[in-house]
Structures are given as C-alpha cells and as structure tokens.
Amino acid sequence: MVGDSKKSGGMTTGQVVPVLVPLPVPGPYSYAVPEGMDVTPGAIVQVPVGPRQVPGLVWDADDTAGAVDPVKLRPITQAFDCPPIDATMRRFIDWVAAWTLTPPGLVARMVLRVPAAFDPEPRVPALQPMLETKPERLTPARRRVFELIEDNPGAWTKSGLAHAAGVSTSVIDGLVKAGTFKPVMLPPPAVVPDPDTGRKRPELSGDQAEAAETLRHAVGTDCYSATLIDGVTGSGKTEVYFEAVAAALDKGKQALILLPEIALTATFLERFHDRFGARPAEWHSDMAPKMREKVWRQVAEGRVRVVAGARSALFLPFRDLGLIVIDEEHDQAYKQDERVFYNARDMAVVRAHLGDLPIVLASATPSIESRVNAEAGRYGAVRLASRFGEAAMPDLRTIDMRKHPPARGGFLSPVLLEAVGRAIERGEQALLFLNRRGYAPLTLCRVCGHRFQCPNCSAWLVEHRFRQQMQCHHCGHAEKVPEACPQCGTLDHLAACGPGVERLVEEVVQHFPDARTVMLSSDMPGGAKRLRLELDAIAKGEADIVIGTQLVAKGHHFPKMTVVGVVDADIGLTNGDPRAAERTFQLLHQVTGRAGRTGEASHGLIQTYQPEHPVMAALVSGDRERFYEREIGERQRAGLPPFGRLAALIISGEDKAETEKYARSLRAAAPRSDDIDVLGPAEAPLALIRGRYRYRLLIHGDRKSDIQAYIRSVLSAGPKARGSLRVQVDVDPQSFL
DNA sequence: AGCACGCCGACT
DNA sequence: GTCGGCGTGCTC
Numbered sequence: 001m002v003g004d005s006k007k008s009g010g011m012t013t014g015q016v017v018p019v020l021v022p023l024p025v026p027g028p029y030s031y032a033v034p035e036g037m038d039v040t041p042g043a044i045v046q047v048p049v050g051p052r053q054v055p056g057l058v059w060d061a062d063d064t065a066g067a068v069d070p071v072k073l074r075p076i077t078q079a080f081d082c083p084p085i086d087a088t089m090r091r092f093i094d095w096v097a098a099w100t101l102t103p104p105g106l107v108a109r110m111v112l113r114v115p116a117a118f119d120p121e122p123r124v125p126a127l128q129p130m131l132e133t134k135p136e137r138l139t140p141a142r143r144r145v146f147e148l149i150e151d152n153p154g155a156w157t158k159s160g161l162a163h164a165a166g167v168s169t170s171v172i173d174g175l176v177k178a179g180t181f182k183p184v185m186l187p188p189p190a191v192v193p194d195p196d197t198g199r200k201r202p203e204l205s206g207d208q209a210e211a212a213e214t215l216r217h218a219v220g221t222d223c224y225s226a227t228l229i230d231g232v233t234g235s236g237k238t239e240v241y242f243e244a245v246a247a248a249l250d251k252g253k254q255a256l257i258l259l260p261e262i263a264l265t266a267t268f269l270e271r272f273h274d275r276f277g278a279r280p281a282e283w284h285s286d287m288a289p290k291m292r293e294k295v296w297r298q299v300a301e302g303r304v305r306v307v308a309g310a311r312s313a314l315f316l317p318f319r320d321l322g323l324i325v326i327d328e329e330h331d332q333a334y335k336q337d338e339r340v341f342y343n344a345r346d347m348a349v350v351r352a353h354l355g356d357l358p359i360v361l362a363s364a365t366p367s368i369e370s371r372v373n374a375e376a377g378r379y380g381a382v383r384l385a386s387r388f389g390e391a392a393m394p395d396l397r398t399i400d401m402r403k404h405p406p407a408r409g410g411f412l413s414p415v416l417l418e419a420v421g422r423a424i425e426r427g428e429q430a431l432l433f434l435n436r437r438g439y440a441p442l443t444l445c446r447v448c449g450h451r452f453q454c455p456n457c458s459a460w461l462v463e464h465r466f467r468q469q470m471q472c473h474h475c476g477h478a479e480k481v482p483e484a485c486p487q488c489g490t491l492d493h494l495a496a497c498g499p500g501v502e503r504l505v506e507e508v509v510q511h512f513p514d515a516r517t518v519m520l521s522s523d524m525p526g527g528a529k530r531l532r533l534e535l536d537a538i539a540k541g542e543a544d545i546v547i548g549t550q551l552v553a554k555g556h557h558f559p560k561m562t563v564v565g566v567v568d569a570d571i572g573l574t575n576g577d578p579r580a581a582e583r584t585f586q587l588l589h590q591v592t593g594r595a596g597r598t599g600e601a602s603h604g605l606i607q608t609y610q611p612e613h614p615v616m617a618a619l620v621s622g623d624r625e626r627f628y629e630r631e632i633g634e635r636q637r638a639g640l641p642p643f644g645r646l647a648a649l650i651i652s653g654e655d656k657a658e659t660e661k662y663a664r665s666l667r668a669a670a671p672r673s674d675d676i677d678v679l680g681p682a683e684a685p686l687a688l689i690r691g692r693y694r695y696r697l698l699i700h701g702d703r704k705s706d707i708q709a710y711i712r713s714v715l716s717a718g719p720k721a722r723g724s725l726r727v728q729v730d731v732d733p734q735s736f737l
Numbered sequence: 738a739g740c741a742c743g744c745c746g747a748c749t
Numbered sequence: 750g751t752c753g754g755c756g757t758g759c760t761c
Contacts, residue, residue, distance in 0.1 A: 016761095018761090019761080021761080023739085023760070024738060025759095025760075025761090028761085029760080029761035030761050031761060032761090047761080048760095048761085049739090050739080050740070050741090051741090052739075052740085052760095054738095068761055069761085072761050073761060074761065105738090106738080109738085
C-alpha cells in the first residue's frame with residue numbers, strides 16, 4: 001500500500017493518506033504525501049488546515065472513506081522524527097472517540113498535546129575518555145581526572161567531570177586538546193533514573209504476599225486481566241501493587257500508575273523512591289512545559305519506565321506498556337467533564353484490553369460497579385483485610401448531635417472539642433473535616449427573610465468571607481457581599497446560616513487560640529502547587545489543627561494525626577443522588593482513614609444526626625461487606641443494574657412545555673443521576689441508533705441538583721444552547737469488552 | 738477548535 | 750459615520 005501510485009487518466013497521482021487533525025470533524029482528512037516523504041499509519045506530521053499549520057496523526061487507510069476532491073488536496077508539510085503512535089493506541093483513540101461521541105481528531109489531540117516533543121531532544125555535548133592516549137605532562141590536577149575516569153570510563157559532561165574531579169574546566173580543556181578526551185554528542189539525560197526493582201523488596205505479610213503473587217502472575221501472563229485490590233487504608237495496597245510494577249519492569253515493560261491528581265504528593269513519590277531507588281516520572285496538569293515535553297518524548301521512546309500521573313497520563317504514547325495501576329479506583333477525579341468526557345478508570349480498562357495487558361484497580365472503598373465486577377468474576381479480586389504492622393484501625397465513633405449539641409452559635413460538639421484539645425496537648429494533630437467551602441451555605445435577612453439566591457441556577461449563594469463574595473457553587477456566579485439587604489435595604493441584619501470551613505476556623509481559633517490552625521479548601525489561592533506544599537508541611541507536623549474540605553481526604557498520610565472529626569457527616573446523604581450513600585461512605589472512610597498510621601491510638605469522631613444510618617453503622621462497625629451487600633441489593637430490588645448507562649436527550653428550541661414534560665419524564669425515570677448523558681440533537685440519535693443506551697433519557701452532572709440546574713439552564717437558554725450540549729458518558733467497562 | 742465572514746447596536 | 754457583538758460556516 002505504501003508508495004502505491006494510481007494511474008488515472010494517464011496522470012500519475014501521488015500517495016494520499018488520511019490524517020487525523022485536531023478539529024471537531026467526523027473523520028480524518030486526506031493529504032498528499034510529498035515526493036520523498038515516507039509516512040505510515042501512526043506517524044506524527046504537520047499539515048495545513050485553512051490558514052494554519054496543525055499537528056496531525058497519519059491514520060489507517062480505510063476503503064470506505066470517500067474520495068476527496070483532488071482540488072482540495074494539500075500536501076503534508078512535515079513528518080516529525082518521532083516514534084509513531086502504535087496500532088493499539090490508534091485503536092484506543094478510535095474507541096474513546098466512538099464511546100464518548102467525540103470527534104476522533106479531538107481525542108488524538110489529547111495524545112498529541114505536546115507539539116514541542118515531536119522533534120527529538122537535542123543531543124548534549126560530552127567528552128569521551130580515550131584512555132590509551134596519555135598526555136605527556138601529568139600534573140596533579142590531570143592525575144585526579146585520570147583517577148576518576150579510570151573508574152568511570154563512560155562519557156562525561158565537561159562541567160560534571162570538572163566538578164567530580166575537583167579541577168577547573170580549563171584543565172579539561174587542556175586534556176581535550178591533548179587528545180585524552182574526544183568531544184561527542186550524547187542523547188540527553190533521562191528525565192528520571194531507571195527504577196531498580198531489586199532495590200528493596202518489602203517484607204509482606206501473609207495476605208499481602210499472596211496478593212502480590214497474584215498480581216505478579218497476572219503480569220507474567222502477558223495478557224489482559226483486571227484485578228481489584230480491595231484493601232482498607234493502611235493495609236499495604238501500594239506496596240502490593242509496587243510488586244506488580246516491579247514484575248512488569250523486570251519483563252522490560254513500562255508501567256503506568258494513575259492517581260487522582262491530588263494524591264500525587266511528595267509522600268507518594270517518596271514511597272516509590274524507597275522501593276525502587278528512583279522517582280517515577282510525573283504527569284499532571286501543573287508541570288513545567290519543558291518537563292512535560294521531556295516526559296512525553298521519553299515515554300514514547302521507552303526511556304521512561306514508570307509514569308505516575310493524573311488521568312491524562314492515560315493518553316501518553318507508551319512504547320511498550322506492560323501494566324496499568326489505578327489507585328483510588330472509585331475516585332470521582334478520574335472523570336473528565338469538559339471537552340472530551342471520559343472516565344479514566346473505565347478508559348484505562350479499555351486501554352488494557354486493547355493492549356492485552358494487565359490492569360490493577362485499587363481502593364479502600366471500591367466503587368459499586370467494580371465490586372460487582374469482582375463478585376461476578378469479571379475482575380480478579382484481592383482482599384487485604386487488615387492494617388499492616390502495628391498500625392491499628394482508628395477507633396470510630398459517632399457523636400449523636402441530638403444528645404451532644406454544640407454551644408449556641410457553634411457547630412462543634414463538646415465531645416469533639418475535648419478530643420481535639422487532648423490531641424494537641426499530646427503534641428499530636430487533629431483534623432476537622434467539613435465538606436463545605438466558604439463561610440456559610442445560606443445567608444438570609446433577619447428583617448424581611450430574603451434569601452440570597454443565584455440568578456442563574458436558583459441555588460443558595462454561599463458567602464465567602466475571605467474573598468468578600470457571595471458565590472454560586474453550581475455555575476460559578478459571584479457577587480460582592482452587600483452591606484444592606486437587597487430586598488428591604490436594612491443594614492447589618494444579614495444572618496449567616498450553617499457552617500462552612502471558613503466559619504469553622506473562627507470557632508476553632510476561639511477555642512484553641514494558641515494552636516497552629518490551617519485551613520485547606522480547593523478555592524484557596526495558590527492552586528495545586530501551593531496545596532501540595534501545604535499538605536506536605538502538615539504531614540511534617542507544621543500544624544496542630546487542620547480544617548479542610550474533601551481534598552484532605554485523598555491519599556495523604558499524616559502520621560501525627562490522631563483525631564479526625566467529621567463535622568457534618570449527614571451532608572450529601574439527602575441530596576437526592578441515588579449514589580449518595582456510596583459516596584458518603586467512601587468519603588468518610590477515606591477521611592477517617594487519615595488517622596493512625598503510626599499505631600498510636602487514634603480516633604475518628606463523626607458528628608451526625610442519624611447515627612443509626614447504614615453509612616454510619618458501616619463506618620463504626622467496620623463492616624464494609626454488609627454495606628456493599630446492602631447497596632447492591634437495593635439496586636437489584638429497584639430492578640436496576642448496579643451500573644449502567646442512560647442517555648438523556650434534550651431537544652432545545654422545541655416547544656417549552658413539551659420539552660419540560662420530556663425532561664420531567666426523563667428525570668423521573670433516571671435512577672442514577674451520574675450515569676446519564678447529555679447528547680446534543682446531532683449526536684443523540686446516532687448514539688441511540690447504535691443501541692448504546694439502555695434508556696432514552698438524559699441528564700448531566702453528578703448530583704440531582706446539578707442535573708436540575710442543567711436542565712433549567714438548557715430550557716431557559718433555548719436554541720442558543722444547542723451547540724453547547726455535551727456528552728457525558730460514565731460506563732462500566734465490562735459492558736463492552 | 739480557530740478563524741473568517743456577516744449583519745445589527747453604542748461610541749470616538 | 751465606524752467599532753464590535755456573536756451567529757454561521759468551513760477547514761483535506
């Protein structure tokens with residue numbers, strides 16, 4: 001096929017290839033291959049699109065593709081000197097595109113996101129010792145250089161050599177002139193050193209060793225398998241899957257560890273370093289462009305052996321991937337809900353299947369769908385039942401707020417305050433968890449009863465006292481905090497109702513004025529980098545009391561944290577999300593699991609008005625099995641699959657009453673809000689024809705309130721919203737493999 | 738996704 | 750009289 005020229009009408013036409021371009025068009029475009037250029041599917045090229053040049057991916061020839069008007073045909077501008085995107089990755093791009101109803105070019109764009117990496121990294125100048133040629137005059141400085149290179153006869157950089165030998169660079173220059181060194185150009189240094197799999201084999205307990213063996217075996221078979229490691233916090237999941245990573249590396253393969261962005265901390269990287277003597281390459285959103293470029297290139301070349309990354313790392317062009325690990329498998333952060341809507345956990349399973357390689361899903365609180373897959377035998381299952389070493393499970397108790405109410409104007413029960421006080425007296429740390437940003441979730445006027453509401457979504461506006469703003473957490477609307485009530489004009493009679501983390505700080509400082517109190521919230525200035533620094537500082541003991549939203553729940557280990565208080569455990573249980581119990585259980589389990597890694601006596605205190613609720617009962621008793629059984633059972637009783645897909649179809653611009661009626665029926669029929677897709681009028685029929693959806697419904701968002709807000713906004717926006725409708729697909733990977 | 742073209746409101 | 754809003758359409 002390559003190099004094939006067709007005769008047509010006596011004219012010789014050059015080779016034409018399909019190329020995926022980063023445009024929302026349904027398929028690849030055709031380009032002419034210039035004389036002398038050699039491109040095969042997977043090659044990364046530069047092509048003209050209208051007035052600009054864009055990166056493109058040479059696609060597999062498809063006989064069904066219609067011929068393009070030869071007049072339109074333009075030549076490929078350039079073929080990069082870059083490893084091609086392999087066939088598995090190309091099928092993966094197609095797969096993700098079809099599944100998420102995204103144009104394939106936009107999925108390809110996620111793979112080709114680092115244009116600077118398409119050209120080879122420049123080689124670096126170095127000096128190769130020529131040991132046989134000794135200079136005539138051997139000065140003391142020259143002798144030091146010789147002693148060094150006799151032990152290390154490889155090539156050196158000039159400054160590296162001068163530094164290591166303790167001489168100035170002019171000594172080296174002299175030796176170069178004398179012929180002792182030959183200047184050479186070397187490949188640039190690896191972005192991370194190679195991991196050493198034999199470096200420190202961990203001592204594993206019985207069930208850990210068994211689990212590690214299971215995973216090693218899976219890696220050894222060299223074919224697709226999915227294994228769920230279900231192990232409580234501190235049970236050594238990480239150590240166990242590190243053994244799978246080691247096994248993949250020993251086979252000469254690369255490994256990918258996916259983590260929720262927030263869990264990519266120095267702590268994790270250090271644990272990896274302890275085991276392998278080197279850090280993994282990182283991949284996440286706030287990397288320096290230069291580093292991003294190097295990592296991408298070296299992953300493609302196979303020089304980087306292990307990547308630890310956030311969800312987008314799934315689209316790195318590994319040369320020879322041998323294992324994928326998804327830590328915190330249940331985490332919502334794996335869902336991307338912009339541009340290309342995908343769940344990295346699910347797409348990772350697809351990637352593993354297409355590449356015929358093993359995947360490991362790990363969580364202390366697996367998602368229902370993964371549990372069901374494990375129980376049905378579609379996933380292998382590994383249980384790690386107990387904490388490792390002396391580390392005890394934290395002692396969890398509920399605080400019945402009806403019996404131990406907070407002081408007037410406060411939100412912390414005396415029982416919790418006392419526990420916090422004792423912890424800091426002992427020089428330990430306490431964490432107060434409240435999953436609510438801002439100062440207060442509702443503000444009202446004490447004179448006229450006016451409540452501050454979002455003009456777009458009708459949700460309550462949340463006061464952010466620190467920023468002096470009233471914010472809508474649904475749509476991002478923000479306004480200044482007014483001095484007077486906008487309805488009746490009365491000054492100074494606005495009342496904040498309910499607690500947010502900012503308000504908790506006030507209460508804590510009042511009770512513990514001398515403690516070092518830190519508040520962490522996702523809207524903190526400074527972004528992810530600052531956050532990582534703060535979390536690492538806390539882990540080192542540089543705070544006494546930490547007040548945080550759910551970002552403190554994820555993947556951090558605070559060895560001195562011996563008291564964890566959940567301030568309002570009932571948040572989220574009543575928001576109408578059919579997954580509310582599962583979510584709350586996962587969140588509270590993760591939060592309370594922050595305590596007690598060191599084996600100190602540690603306590604989790606859960607403030608609730610419903611201590612008898614199954615979520616609280618499961619947390620306190622530690623009986624996770626019963627909880628999962630109950631959740632799965634509930635769904636079965638409701639006649640629903642434990643997971644599944646729904647499509648929602650909103651046709652904006654139709655008769656409003658009709659659309660509303662439709663939306664109502666959809667909403668009523670939607671059992672699980674987060675498995676619902678929003679399809680634009682263009683895509684939806686196609687998806688429905690393909691039989692991709694169980695129900696002809698749709699909605700968008702993770703919570704009922706989001707969905708309602710979304711439907712309202714679509715309805716009120718009318719035809720304008722047509723083009724903005726997006727697809728969200730949340731699927732169980734097993735349903736299509 | 739960009740970027741151009743194209744048709745209706747407030748300004749130097 | 751123009752600058753500028755974003756609706757529509759096109760890119761091999």
